[in-house]
Amino acid sequence: MKPVRVGICGLGTVGGGTFNVLTRNADDIARRAGRPIVIEQVGHRSIHPDCDITGINATTDVFEVATNPNVDVLVELIGGYDMARELVLTAIEHGKHVVTANKALIAVHGNEIFKAAHEKGVIVAFEAAVAGGIPVIKSLREGLGANRIEWVAGIINGTGNYILTHMRDEGRAFEDVLAEAQALGYAESDPTFDVEGIDAAHKLTILASIAYGVPLQFEKAFTEGISRITAEDVEQADNLGYIIKHLGISKRTDQGLELRVHPTLIPKERLLANVHGVKNAIAIMGDAVGPTLYYGAGAGAEPTASAVVADILDVARDIATDHHYRVPYLAFSGIDEDVSQLPIMPMEEITTAYYLRLLAVDRPGVLARVATILSEQGISIEALIQKEATEGELVPIILMTHRTKERQMNEAIREIEAMADIAGPVTRIRVESLGEGE
């Protein structure tokens, strides 16, 4: 059987891992694909130290790979938006299938890329783009194909979860743990993508499109990062029976779709609260199957390579199939005709419970005024902790509220922050108590 010839662009963490897994497991992969998969060419600027490319046709110009007539599948592992877009569109234009781990590329340029690929009859596969090695795209697109998806919620950034876990368990500083995650190859080249939730929003955008059959709409995702979470918040959440996790949440509601990434208090006994380190987990609720959970390594060289190589394998199997009958990119068939126009809801319309932390001057009447502001917005308090004054005259107040609209909470926070007796911004962390099973 004719081999499938692969061109790998980028030999960093994931590119190096992909090269090594493809080489090491070549025999098993060939048996699964029904034909050998060979590395025809690599395009790189630098080579990961774990990767030995002796004897391989190599170039420093990745566009040479995209136009090489001997390459059947271009594997894009250079990252970023613009150059990656140009590279992938060039490869498609030259009739090549594409495998990518690049969530930024798919979330922002996916609609354009899928259209180009559809017109050319080639495959674009991107399992590694969401939750690294966890086969969540395959599960959602194929395994759950019978279901109306109600919601998707998960820890979908390994770096962020690694930071929160080590800050909580070892009391270490944010920057220190971030540097470690970078050294381990987990972080994006710009780590603010990880800590500010942009990377998770890219991934959530992709998951939501597959779950509900809507176009990719990254620009409508609400994104809040973990950089303002303090050791005090972690401790107070713990006292109240919660763990803080950085979640991506997308729900179907009567008003449209929620699409949001933010730190979230989760009751300690929930499965998602017990996902630690670089591990990711995604809970998905289908109307027929009920809740399901997908867990594993969300980042790292070989876990991510596992998904990249599985996609190459799928391409090898699908190559002989009429492209109209292949699994569609976003699970719903066709490019335009089966796409739903369900709107993405503005964040102000979302209803959730809240944890609030404020620093107040230790003076009678302050707490009563805060309670009045909340009550005027129709917000009721579920629990309140007022600590001893520890910072001069300032005393931390922790509040847990019942569920309310984000709009009401925004207004209440504006008024509380305007009080002369309140110092600095109010910390707000949303609380999520999804259903059973996650």
Ligand SMILES: NC(=O)C1=CN([C@@H]2O[C@H](COP(=O)(O)OP(=O)(O)OC[C@H]3O[C@@H](n4cnc5c(N)ncnc54)[C@H](O)[C@@H]3O)[C@@H](O)[C@H]2O)C=CC1
């Ligand atoms: N590191 C991880 O755990 C995961 C990364 N990803 C994604 O995989 C992609 C690659 O990420 P990493 O391997 O971590 O990054 P990396 O920075 O380790 O590797 C990227 C490599 O591409 C090379 N490169 C960049 N532009 C190039 C160009 N124009 N020509 C030739 N080479 C070029 C760089 O020299 C570097 O060696 C990104 O899209 C990332 O978001 C996805 C899942 C997990």
Ligand SMILES: N[C@@H](CC=O)C(=O)O
């Ligand atoms: N930087 C990302 C890599 C995988 O997608 C993460 O930490 O999750």
Ligand code: NA
């Ligand atoms: Na995946």
